[in-house]
Amino acid sequence: MGTGFSFGIPGGAVSAGILAAAMVALVALGLRALRAEPRTTRRRVLYALRIATGLGAWAIAVQPRWLTQRFEERDGRLAVLVDASRSMGLPRDGEARQERARALLSRWADSERGGVSVFTFGERLEAADLERLAEEAPARADQSRLGAALAELVAGDDDLGAVVVVSDGADRSGFDPAGLARHGVRVHSVAVAEEGLRDDAIAEVQADAVGFLRRPARVRVVVRSLGGPGGPIPVTLRRDQEVVREVAVEVPANGEAAVEIPFTPERLGRAVYRVSVPRASGDAVPENDERAFLVRVVRDKLRVLLVAGQPSWDQRFLRAFLKRDPATDLISFFILRNTTDLTMAGPDELALIPFPTDELFNEHLGSFDLVIFQNFEYGPYQMASYLPRIREYVLRGGSFAMIGGPLSFHSGGYTDTPIADVLPVELPRRGASRTIAEGAFAPRLAEGMERHPLIELVPDPAQNAAAWGRLAELHGINRVTRVRPGAAVLLEHPSETTDERARHPVLVLGTAGEGRTLAFTTDTSWRWGITTGGLTGDPSAYERFWDRAVRWLSRDPTLEPARLTTDRERYGPGARVVVQGTLRDERYVPYAGEAIELVLLDAAGGEVARTTERLDREGRLEGALSLPDRPGAYRVEARRAGRDSGVAEEWLVVETGGDELADPRADAALLRRLAQATGGEHWARPEDAPALERIDATRRRSQGVDRTAPLSSPWAFVVVVGAFVAEWVLRRRWLGARG
């Protein structure tokens, strides 16, 4: 039965304290007046009455209360919860924790106590069999989630009276044992721990998941040394097998020290880095001598090359948009004059510079993420020899956009050139007539493409169509003959048709090799900005469109139609990886209801594991795969049934030690606190644990709190008034006029 104390006055103990101080001062002043009474006995009586009056008045004012909590106790079932995490396999060089646990479980397996349920915990709670655990206690799980397992076990099971935990207590999640007390289930604990573990370890690795190409980055490494003399420990950073840097960190004996190691990513893409310390003599946990981390290396800015054949409003607004974006590094070149133009000035009076074709399209082409030809004809600039390079750039993964105008597409002379090979549209033959169609038009959203982010002004399809209807009309198109197979038409001309009698495309997306391409057959998209703004007050459609177009072209992960994520980035050997994802096709329509194969591949592309999951209506899935024991980088690929290539992928790392063995120390103190907080018993060694029959499984549940306020009675007030009156009468009689 628990007890407590409180004050009924508003403000509680603080108010009571203030009142007490005030009352003491008042009584002290009053006592000085009573010193006039010459007889000691009478003076003491008056003192006593004055003090009793003050004390009583204070007590009535603050209303002290006694709280008494009532509990109900009844017999409950007993559950045994056994730690199955990998830390139970330690130490490697002596009797492992799992062996000591197995010995205890073997003793308990002979128990005749009925109704005992048995579970193991690691990453999650699992039902188990005591006799099998007595034969072989597992130590496979990649996490020690004791708090989560207990919470799951006690929640909603009214018959459970107690849980006895057999563990090393190495739960690093920071759960609060006191939180379990409210369930009334006792948690007894048996510590399976040892003294004097010898271990040098990479305790912690912190690095940004994204690094920038050729920009300095840092990884923070915490090194721990247990059971050794301490001193300098060398730490090595490797990328794949190549040593990037070695540093020494001074680690105190049985302590930790942190060091920051600088490195500079030199290649784009996923990179696996490893940090390691040498294996110490007698190291009981060699698995945690090395940790790995993944870095996705990207450019710090999107590099865009914009080439325009003449100044125009289309070029002006696109440059302004790209230039304003701090995440974009824009290189632009505009043709401001031709030889037919009469500048009426010598070269030194002009601010014009020659077109640096070789620098742009030979030396630096590969440094761009996106190349935009905006109303640009290549012929006058002797660029024919560079066009194959641009095609190769696209095929190898570069992005290319061609925007219309009188110098673009067929009018730019691109028919039968390497550029035509990568465009998502086919161009009229050389010498063809009517290659430009003039006139204002409101583009139509292509059927089935309404969910594509480039043309999704608002999420609701009906409202989206209405929003497009409010945009200013475009003017004129460059004619093409057809859309290439596999390309996606997003916007169509309302009346013009192609040679195949299909609606003429205005905006087409495609792929060529590894690269993405965009064809926009007009030069008036700027009218979605200022002109639409003049009509409606809202010019934002222009920048929203180009923002998404540039992000799509540059493969911004947040704009990809298919995405996978894993619950962690780093795992231990044999761990279970939970994969979630959203899979949509190139039109951003979900593969609703389709069966999807999740395939685990090693770095060389060899298949390691596979499972099949079915997508929901929104194209979402969740699945799990078991990882191999072999450390290294792996990727999970989502494949549509029967396909060899994936629609989305995510990378992860398998480490020898992982988080589970990063801190291998047993934590008997946690287990002791757990038992104390829940009213259970704690046994420091398996050998000390009693037989199952002797373990208390009485469930103790609170039945409420009784409050007693003894001075709330009117009689208390009467007593205080009586003391006051008695003191007053006696003082008048004894002191008389002297008072």
Place this chain on the structure above:
Amino acid sequence: MRAFGVTETAVTIAIGLVLAAVAPRAARALGEATRFQVRAVAYEGGQASPRPNAPRRLGWEVHKRTSVDVLRTPGSSRLDDASIFDHPFLYWSGDAEFDELSQSELAGLRRFVRFGGFVLIDDAAPGTAGFDRSIRRELGRAFPTRRLRELPNTHTVFRSFYLLNRPEGRVRGPDHLEAIQLGDRVAVLYARHDLGGAWARDNLGTWEHPVTPGGDEQRERAIRLGVNIVMYALCLDYKDDQVHAPFIMRRRGGGP
């Protein structure tokens, strides 16, 4: 140019290639609406078109001297007419005091500028105070938090096509232009040099107004300033890109 590591040799070769290979342009715009047009601002009171041939001549000079595709028939719109958003270059000229703009005209001007339009204001009577007083009054009403400020002669406007040292028009006028900037962009440019007076020619090609004190050379510089202003409106700070810097410094005599 340092960004690309261009050498003197490469420059020479590139110039040669460009000059040798450029063929006559056979461009045909995707319609008249896509071409650049000078659009004059129409307003009440005063004289809204003191140099009626100036917009057409500016368009003609830009067409003749640069690669800009120009609609050579200039337009005219009130500031509360939605057509100003079809051609985002406005030429606002006058030579006398004019009436206060209506609230809808002020709203149109604010939107035009905020959404990316460019306004060139040309005082055709810089020796008198009427037009100047009205312009400052209306700009103050339209943009109460943004004042006209002196534009340094190192601004991109003075090197967007030609290399110029100072503004000049029919008169030599002040040694600077004034501007209202939105961020880094000059949105309103005010010249008190009667630029239109230097540009204007009649249909027979005769200059309509004498240029003082510099004569034809000053007229040529006034035309070049007009071309630069159009180029700035279309290319913004393109000439501030690093690629242009060494060339411009060298030609101005300040670089290697």
